[in-house]
Amino acid sequence: MSYVSFHTDRPTDFVAIGRLCIDLNANEINRPMEETMTFTKYVGGSPANISIGMSRLGQKTAFIGKVANDQMGRFIVDYLKRNNIETSNVVTDQTGAVTGLAFTEIKSPADCSILMYRDQVADLLLEPSEVQEELIARSKMLLISGTALAKSPSREAVFLALQYAKKHGTVVAFDIDYRPYTWTSESETAVYYNLAAEKCDIIIGTREEFDTMERFESNAEHADQVTAKKWFDYSAKIVVIKHGKEGSIAYTQDGLSHQAQSFPAKVIKTFGAGDSYAAGFLYGVMQGWTLEKSMEYGSAAASIVISSHSCSDAMPTNPQIQKYMEQCRQGEIATS
C-alpha cells in the first residue's frame, strides 16, 4: 500500500533545501582530535548528503541553498554538478560569508563527534526571495532539514518553500537533523520544529530528536507511538523514528507500525548513518515500495556509509546496496 502519492509526471524527482558545507574527516582514526593531524575534504551538510544519495540512486535531483563566494563554495557546486545535481537554485553569497566546516573526531567506531565552525555561514543566509517556486512546482518531493530553521533568513526561506510545496502538491519530507550548536535555545528549536513538522507529509528523526520537539508536551515514557500519533492530526502520512543500531520504526495514519532491523557493518564512524538511511528510505517510498522494504534499503545504505570514511562520497548506488544486502544474507559481512 502506498501512503503518499506523487505527481509522477513531473520532471524533477527530488529537491532539497538547506545547508551545503564541508566535512573534514580525520584520516588518523581511533584517536582524539588533539592527536589528529590530517583530514580529507568532502562535501557535507545533511541535506547535501541526502541529495547526493538520491542522485546516486538515479533520482533526478536539485538543490536549493547558498554557498560562500570562495574556493570552498566553488568546490561544493562543482561536486554537486559532477553528481548530476541541478544547481540552478544554488545561490552564491555576496556578503563575505564563509562555508561551514565540520571537523570529525573518530575516537572509536562508537565514539565519534563533530567540531563545527559555523559563525557567519553562507547557508543560513538564503533569502526567501531566492527560493525558486518553479523548481518546487516541478519536483515530486521536497526535503527540508531542521538546521536550516535555526536562523533568519534561512528559516523564512524554508517556510516559504513549504508554502510553495503545499500550493503545488509537492510531497514534503522533513529530516529533523538536530544540531544543537546552530540553535540559541532548546525552546526555540522545539517551537520552530513543531511549526515546520505540522506542514510535512513524512517526518524522520531519532528518538532524541523527537524528545527535543516534545519539550513542551507530556510523553514521559518517550513512547514512539504517542510521538507519531500527534502528527497524523496535521499533514503527516508517515513518521519514522530511528534508534541507531537497534533499527527503526515507521508509523502510518492507518494505525499500523512497520519495523526494520539494522544491517551488520564494519563501522568506521557512525555519522552519515541518518543521511544515507533517509536517501535509501525516501528512494523506496518514491518507487512505491512497502515501508518495510524502503526502511530495509535505507538501513543497508546506512551500513555502507558508516563502514566508509566519508558521508557524501560514500553514498551508494542501487547495485552497491543490492550487493551489500546479498552479502549480508550470505553471512559474508559481520558486525565489527
Ligand SMILES: Nc1ncnc2c1ncn2[C@@H]1O[C@H](COP(=O)(O)OP(=O)(O)OP(=O)(O)O)[C@@H](O)[C@H]1O
Ligand atoms: N552501529 C550501527 N550499525 C549498523 N547500522 C546502524 C548503526 N548505527 C546506525 N545504523 C543504521 O542507520 C540508521 C540511522 O541511524 P541513527 O538512528 O543513528 O540516525 P542518526 O542519529 O540520524 O544518524 P547520524 O549519526 O548520521 O546523525 C539506523 O536505523 C540503522 O539502520
Ligand SMILES: O=C(O)C[C@@H](O)[C@H](O)C(=O)CO
Ligand atoms: O551536518 C553537518 O554539517 C555535518 C555533516 O556534513 C556530516 O556529514 C554529518 O554529520 C552527517 O550527518
